[in-house]
Amino acid sequence: QKEVEQNSGPLSVPEGAIASLNCTYSDRGSQSFFWYRQYSGKSPELIMSIYSNGDKEDGRFTAQLNKASQYVSLLIRDSQPSDSATYLCAVNSSYKLIFGSGTRLLVRP
Amino acid sequence: DADVTQTPRNRITKTGKRIMLECSQTKGHDRMYWYRQDPGLGLRLIYYSFDVKDINKGEISDGYSVSRQAQAKFSLSLESAIPNQTALYFCATSDNGQGSSYEQYFGPGTRLTVT
Numbered sequence: 432q433k434e435v436e437q438n439s440g441p442l443s444v445p446e447g448a449i450a451s452l453n454c455t456y457s458d459r460g461s462q463s464f465f466w467y468r469q470y471s472g473k474s475p476e477l478i479m480s481i482y483s484n485g486d487k488e489d490g491r492f493t494a495q496l497n498k499a500s501q502y503v504s505l506l507i508r509d510s511q512p513s514d515s516a517t518y519l520c521a522v523n524s525s526y527k528l529i530f531g532s533g534t535r536l537l538v539r540p
Numbered sequence: 541d542a543d544v545t546q547t548p549r550n551r552i553t554k555t556g557k558r559i560m561l562e563c564s565q566t567k568g569h570d571r572m573y574w575y576r577q578d579p580g581l582g583l584r585l586i587y588y589s590f591d592v593k594d595i596n597k598g599e600i601s602d603g604y605s606v607s608r609q610a611q612a613k614f615s616l617s618l619e620s621a622i623p624n625q626t627a628l629y630f631c632a633t634s635d636n637g638q639g640s641s642y643e644q645y646f647g648p649g650t651r652l653t654v655t
Contacts, residue, residue, distance in 0.1 A: 439580070463642040465642070465643065465644075472628075472649075472651075473648070473649070474630055474646040474647060474648050474649050475630070475646050476646070477643055477644070477645065480643055519582070519583070521644075523642040526590075526642075527573075527585060527588065527598075528642060528644055530582050530583040531582060532580060532581060532582035533582060
């Protein structure tokens with residue numbers, strides 16, 4: 432069974448700090464990687480996708496991919512209390528997505 | 541209007557009852573998925589369909605069945621509900637092809653409670 436691993440947290444950071452969320456995956460054939468944000472009781476919302484090694488920036492979010500190490504990360508700069516949510520890492524495997532169980536982020540005002 | 545809708549949004553039912561959850565989408569996507577989410581266990585795939593004639597079991601299909609009535613509609617049935625099927629259920633869609641086609645877009649979810 433292909434796996435995606437995340438630290439469940441909670442990761443607590445002060446407002447304005449950088450939050451760093453990490454994810455490892457087991458399927459070396461994976462080519463597409465995604466970060467979803469999920470507020471409590473709500474559906475997952477796609478916030479970042481990355482397909483090649485390196486960094487991809489979108490506003491306050493930066494996704495980082497290292498296929499050799501099978502590692503994906505999400506950096507959130509200038510964290511805001513509204514960023515408090517669970518962040519799900521997802522990796523494609525055989526035409527499907529495998530989701531990690533998520534990291535809960537708390538941003539303290 | 542939302543691109544992916546689910547009905548009902550909340551449902552309480554009794555053990556042994558048959559339940560149908562419905563999903564509709566206006567995104568024009570070919571691929572549709574049903575997931576359940578339990579606290580601490582993340583999203584687990586129940587069934588997926590890559591087109592109207594292609595339906596596949598996911599990792600936890602026992603006790604569930606699906607119907608793909610049209611490109612835009614994908615229903616999930618619990619033939620005889622049991623309490624451990626109490627969970628949050630999500631429908632999702634994606635385009636076909638490569639790369640960004642793996643992006644999945646989720647409906648608002650159905651909270652199902654089996655007593």
